[in-house]
Amino acid sequence: MTRKSEKPEEPDQGGADTTLALKDRADARAAFTRSTFILQKDGPLEVAPGHVIVVCRDPGLRRGGINHPPLHVYAPGELDDGQLRAMAGEPALEVIGVG
Template sequence: MTRKSETPREDETGADVALALKDEAAARKAFAEGVAIRGKDGGARMVPPGHVIIVCRDPGMRRAGIEHKALHVWRRGELTRAQIDRIAADTETFAVIEVG
């Protein structure tokens, strides 16, 4: 079994984006206008700045007083900073994407 390298190489698809988003400031600049989430139906849902996208690798898991779906978009102000930080601390189960 071949193992993919941890650091993207220049010739890999998406490597330029991964290298460009090395720090929080670069990521915030890149997503300042919002992001699109594409579903399996091919349609896209625009997520505006200020929203938080939470991806849960184990749907039904509870964290920060919330039972999480596989993917949920929270509007600005729906989660406290403490809730976001608590969820983001569990990197094995959650991916937290703060837009803009």
């Protein structure tokens, strides 16, 4: 699966089939070498490689010294290794590295 660098006209409907197509890290890196988009009600949010997306299932949860909103995108270098480990170990958080 290849992502376009411009904003998509319609959301990608790949779902589980797309996830199954990414068989290993090399496939995932190739798929996300360009910007990734988070579809929101206000329109797509473009997230460039190197950023970290954190999705919180329990907004207000505090891990890694941060009170987490439902969704936040962190710039490269904004989080240190200890914060990333603390967040990755929390079941209520999904930590997604882009590219």
